[in-house]
Amino acid sequence: MDLSNQSLGVQNGKLAPCPSSPNCVSTQSEDSSKKMDPLPFKGDLTETKQKLKTILVSYPRTKIQKEDRNYIHSTFKTKFLRFTDDVEFYFDEEEKVIHFRSASRVGYSDLGKNRSRMEEVQKLYYK
Template sequence: MALGVSNGRLSPLTGKPNAVSTQTDKEALKMTPLPFNGNLAESKFQIMRVLQSLDRVTVVKEDPTYIHAVFSSRVLRFKDDVEFYFDEASQKVHFRSASRVGYSDWGVNRKRMEDISARYKEASR
């Protein structure tokens, strides 16, 4: 699966219950995008601060409107790809979090993105 942004969209999900996205049509895998916290630079800075505060994460790519980070599980070192797309037109931060292998993740990607979302919103207060 190619990662990144194409025509303002993150890659579609495969449909397996081991991922979430703000840009999917699959209701069970859908999450709400985050509002910009100030302008693009401020919003991106806050997401980077949240990522830097978490364990077992490496930012592997950062572009002006995009961040790709890889999270590793504690025990088995499974890798999950987490992407953020900063959409200036809508003033929204879209994201996608997906396991690289397996079928189910027991809600790990959703819990992670709920945590990141809560930390991001807390920083904007």
Template sequence: MIFAGKRPNNLGVQDGKLAPCPPSPNCVCSQSSDQLHTIAPLSFTSTPEQVLAKLKSIIQSLPGTKIITETDDYLYAEFKTALMGFVDDVEFYLDRNTKIIHVRSASRLGYGDLGVNRQRIETIRAKFN
């Protein structure tokens, strides 16, 4: 697909942090502090193993998803739009100490996203809760 773009090389968790969002409005991250990009993390009460299994099944139930990386505290998936094949990179970092899952969802290409990344995380949150 011509709109897939290249997979970013700054994904993953470094020192307990997901990559910061770029200045463009097509990214949300629970570790961002600015109004444009911030979004609430997910919280959980069950075991990390249960919560990751639940999260994985929710992600796989959404259209156009492909899980790329999965560890005992991190999940990275690509979400591809049906029509144009745009790809968004979505990450989940499970912090066992605080029982919080930090989230980051970012478009690979373009500037705006019409709120798609924020909406995706809120959809996942609704299914998660």
């Protein structure tokens, strides 16, 4: 399944839903197998974004593609086959949480890579 033309960004406070394939996780998913908990703000919006950006740029083969006031779109390339994964963050100022979505652009299974990556991001964020 090629997701390179998928809808990225935030619409009405929501990131795009995960596809039916198992290669996606999201804090806004209705599917418990794809659901993860959002991250709480650490300080104000500026401080929270800076903390997250520091984590993102520490990863090899990772680029921040787009950044708006309440949104970051980054891409991660896998180590061996160089597949691109889209990772989005929505900073919900009302709820004071960061919602995220991590999805593979191609393929069906990611062997749990999107989930394990986002669990690692969560651990670094809570440090």
